[in-house]
Amino acid sequence: MVAATQSVHQETVLPAPADRPHHKFWPKRLPRTLTLPETSLWFNLEVTSTRYPAKDAIIFFGRRFSFSQVRREAEALAGWLQREAGVQRGDRVLLYMQNCPQYMIAFYGILRADAVVVPVNPMNRAEEFKHYISDPEAKVAICSADLAAHAAAANAELPEPQRLRHLLVTRYAEAMQPNGEDPADAPPPAMAEWLRADPPLPAGAVRWLDAIACGHPPGPHTAQPDDLAVLPYTSGTTGLPKGCLHTHRTVMHNTIGGGLWGHACADSVTLGVVPMFHITGMQYCLHSPIWGGATMVLMPRWDRELAGRLISRYKVTHWTCIPTMIIDLLGSPNMDKFDLSSLAYLSGGGAAMPQAVAERLHQQYGLLFAEGYGLTETAAPSHANPPERPKLQCLGIPIFGVDSRIVDPVTLHELPPGEIGEILIHGPQVFKGYWRNPEATKAAFVEIDGKSFFRSGDLGRMDEEGYFFITDRLKRMINASGFKVWPAEVEALLYKHPDVQEACIISTRDAYRGESVKAIVVLKEAARGRVTEEQIIEWARQHMAAYKYPRVVEFADALPKSGSGKVMWRQLQDRENERVSPT
Incomplete structure (x- = not known):
């Protein structure tokens, strides 16, 4: 629930102009705008678990979780949050762990409780974690056992009124095969040791399995599309990280759009290795597969040999990643043993794909790498390369309902193709402002032609066909x-x-x-x-x-x-x- 004190940036999203250059190359199979459901993100899991109750939602080192199991455990967690931890509608709950089944269950359990997910980078240490407790005024955190000490140390250093009241802790091994994995599924030894570790819990912490076992039924689900759903944090040129206000509706747009853009369906198999605390992993490894009923093969950390084995074993069809992962995988001495023939859609961003690597992917495996562009403020992509017609080292074209322009950063006048300026973005997935930071929110938006545009802070150019390219940054990053x-x-x-x-x-x-x-x-x-x-x-x-x-x-x-x-x-x-x- 979005409180008035947050100075939320509100706007009416208008259709993108019909005469933008990229529309000449818009995939004919896709609509230019999306009609979004008037339901919450939680309802996506409810529908999918009803449609495909026994289908694999997750495969984690050989252990399979059906959609109905994910739903049951998410509902049990929601009941615990409400009954035992006192979580109420609109409360913020921290989620602090690597990719694992518990992450997915916790995310949707928090949503089922009508609360707000605050994803925290699991690489953050205690000093950094303090801000994520105090700024969103969180009273509950869910974390992995290896991070519980950081959470407890951060909590102890805060004044008593700002502290967490409940810490729920899970071990990754709780979602793994109890008697070990088939060698084809097994993590490498160093990863296995970390996953199966059982460090002592901080005083007062509750174990994940105990919370689920309580079996408390949650109250009625009342979240609406424009209620706050997730508060991911992003840093900037000054000060501490700022929370980005994303509603069920803003996240829903790319949840649906991402699947449609990449030809995903219920028979797709996704390799979930991009961290789900990150907005890209959240959309492509969590929300979109749940919406469409796809299966996620989860990896808690990157390891090229494990990735190659999992793609081969589970016939992965969709993989969203960063180019360095592909570069690393292609450098494996075991590449000739891996079967990548199932891959149908390869996409990513965060860094440009080197041309030589992209050419090898195409020549050797018949794969076209479709780069995209987006920010935490835009719930992942605002631009993407059409799989049918991608360009190398290119951000792509504005996606469903997005109006994006290149403007002079000072005058805000739109620039012609080929000239470099700031990338502005208007679209249904743009966030509603920064958490309790009206000054930063005001500075992030400009009005042009009666529409509110988000200032990306990135410099780029648009070619004659409406494809965008990044050239530099206005922001110091x-x-x-x-x-x-x-x-x-x-x-x-x-x-x-x-x-x-x-x-x-x-x-x-x-x-x-x-x-x-x-x-x-x-x-x-x-x-x-x-x-x-x-x-x-x-x-x-x-x-x-x-x-x-x-x-x-x-x-x-x-x-x-x-x-x-x-x-x-x-x-x-x-x-x-x-x-x-x-x-």
Whole structure:
């Protein structure tokens, strides 16, 4: 339920203009706009479990979960949330774990309880996790056993009124075969050890199986399409991560559209390895398969040998991923043993697909990689390449009902094809604003031709056929293997180090990740000569998510500053670009 204090951005979504260039190349099999159901996301599971009760919803290391089982356990969890944890309509519940059956069940259990899912990146550590408790005022968190200590440590450091009241903990092994897996399904040894670990629970934590076993029936489901459903957080150029207000309706648009765009149906088999805390994984590995009745073969972490085995064994048809996964898979010495012939649709984003890799996919396997573009604020895609006519290293065309334009970032005048400007987006999947942040919400939107457009902060161009290409960023952001790293957030965390006086985060080139994080650090006087770059990196590794912490640290006597005292990060970035540029 969306409260008035959240300063929600409201608008009437109008049809996209009929004369946009990309409509000449619109797939004839698809409508240009979607008619959305006037129901909640939960109802999708209710319908699918009724249609296909015994069909596999999930396969997790050989163990199968039917749609009816997923529904029963989600309802049991909803009952526990309402009866035991006191969750009421509109309350925010944190979800903090890697891909697993419990993630799917918990997500829909929270929705069944008329509450709001707050997905949290499981790579976040205790220091980062505190914000996800306090900002959405969450009183309940559901997490995996390996992360329970982080959740408890973060909770203990908050003032008592801001703390969680309930912590529900699951082990990944609770969803695995109790007597071990068939070798064809088995995780690699290091992954298996992590999955089957059983660390001691924090005091007062409740075990997942005990909550499900309570068997409390939930109350009536009352959520409406325009009620808040999910609050994913995104960082930005300044400050801490901001919650994006997504309703059942905004998420529903790409839930349905994603399946239609990619030829998905109830006989599709999806490889679910993109993390479901991320908006892309949430849509393509969770919501869309539930809507259509597809089967999800879940992977909690990326491993190329496991991925190759699972695609081969379960005849995976659909795989949404990031290009680095494909590059890694193609580099496996066992590629000749993997059978990729079942793959019918390969899509992704987050980073450009190298042309040589795309050509190998097409020549060797007959696969066309369909890149897409979207943000947390747009519930994943706003643009996608038509599978029938994709272009390489291209964002694609605006999808169902989306009006997207390239404008001058200052004047907001629309620019002709070929000219570079800011990408603006208007569409049914655009979020309703930032959680309790009216200033940021106002700054994120502009009005053109009577319609409200979201300012992406990305610079791009549109070709004569209406396909979009990204060229640069207005926002200061680092893209590491598809994960967005916002320098301001990393800098704020580095300032917590007792020996750091000043820090500036820039990007450096990385052969595998594309970009990586580099920190220019000024040490406090007493620490100079005593603290090493490696010690700063190790401290950051312990306090930040794995994709976020600096891989490189460079000490400096001082940071360049403008007349107003602002750090001139661009000067440092330009110097780094010159240093690593090929000669």
